[in-house]
Amino acid sequence: MDGNPTAATPVISVRDLHKWYSGVHALRGVSLDIPHGQALGLVGDNGAGKSTLISILSGLHQADSGEIRVDGDPVRMRGPRDAMNLGIETIYQYNSMVPTMTIARNLFIGREPLKAQVGGFGILDERRMRAESVGAIADVGLHLRSPDALVGELSGGQRQGVAIARALYFKSKVLILDEPTNHLSVKETAKVIDYVRTLSEQGMTCIFISHNLQHVFASCSRIVAMAHGEIVLDKPTGETSLDEVQNVL
Amino acid sequence: MRRILKKSLQKPELAATLLLVVLIVVFEYTSNGFFLSAANLRGFLGLMPETALVAVGVTLLMISGEFDLSVGSVFALMPMTMAVLMVHGWPFLLAMSAGLLLCVVIGFLNGWLTLRFEIPSFITTLGMLFMARSLTVVISGGFPPRFDLNAVPAPLFAAFVGPGGLFRASLLWFLAIALLVGFILGRTNFGNWVRATGGFLPAAQAMGIPTVRVKIAAFIICSVLAGFAGMLQVMRLGSPLPSSGEGMELQAVAAAVIGGTSLWGGIGSILGGVIGAILIRVIDNGLVLSQVDGSWFKLAVGALTILAVIGNTWLRKRGQAMKVSEH
Structure with a gap:
């Protein structure tokens, strides 16, 4: 990074990001450095700008001004595919899986292995999709009966597990979890929090977005709070408290 | 065993297949064995490919999450365009290409208008239903143009072929196209995108699938198949x-x-759409053969539609609820 060549380059570095939505100034100059392997908790009320920031980092929207660097290189993301190619994978609270499709099909949506292809279109390698999805799911400690089961038949926690397995399978560097514990039972919430902890121990960078401060404190080593489109608090989890965070929100 | 049963219960075309078998048996009985005779099958298999091809396109489009009410009008407009152009001296191949190109344009417009202005495809294609029908009447000049069957390779599409002239060439066209579309939907990455787009749009978008292009492609395929039919x-x-x-x-x-x-x-199969189309034709044909007043046809199709959907929903739920043992 400019200025401090001795520190390790952050995996994501954001400088002075601005975004307007139909007249609303949703992001007002956000800057943030996220080192490799950190589990960062992003908190804030509805409309605080955290969803805006996340949708820009996952390629769904583009910032109006500001700079994003990934591993030190300035990047322009025009769509979710660009973000995925840079190793940034986003898991949404409920919309990262197609319930009417099988686990194997879901794991490879948009990145299907092909047996033969012409101009980007081709025949699916279904044998490989099945075999590798079984492996990928076992890697996150999930035991599902068959890769041919429909995702709609899985519990919310299992779905998040499959989504995390997908991110790991495609060797993502950064995992953005957008409200992953919404609508989950207590037991399944614990499981997701466990995933986040384990992943950052294994060197994966995680950005965990939640309304629920307890969940964030339980899984993250750094807390970033946003309000009115700005970062209002940025501290290691050990140096702040639920009360302090609640007060700035 | 239970796993196989569970899988087949979740097959979307199961209810229709069962109904089809039952109806064929019933009509074979009520028509005193005439229903499955070669003479009747000749007529039946000559008509069936036309509606079934339209159903193939509509099924694909519905799986992608959209709707097309303009297929009936496009069905008339494409051959009318071709015939009028040929009356003006265009050769067959060129006139046919122009007709199919018009279908591509209509399909594209259906899709583009729907997605660009975020309106329901029900509305876009309802509008197109009227416009394409009107265009058909306008270019026909109010009465059918003379269509010189000697100037077109009609036998290539309509000649009786097969053992004992049992079916027309159109059945082969239909089978080839239905197999191709079924293959594309079931075995290719594009098919996977169609299912994902219709199954849950936000997820498909988040995974970087070009959902707008996928849907427009489905609209175009639907229109072209209707025109070809x-x-x-x-x-x-x-x-x-x-x-x-x-x-x-x-x-x-x-x-x-x-x-x-x-x-x-998100849910459906090409085979299901084809079986549905065959069922409708079987009812039409079977009622006539059983000497039932033809006016009952629509009542039967209506009842069947409701019955089949209730059956499908019930079977799918039974299939999902069915527990299969862990490995």
């Missing part, structure tokens, strides 16, 4: 009628739905 009919009848295909849009939707396609997208 219309051409098959004209090759069989010899003259394009401005009124042909009226009501076909709803029959095609009924066929897709009877075959297990969900109105909300």
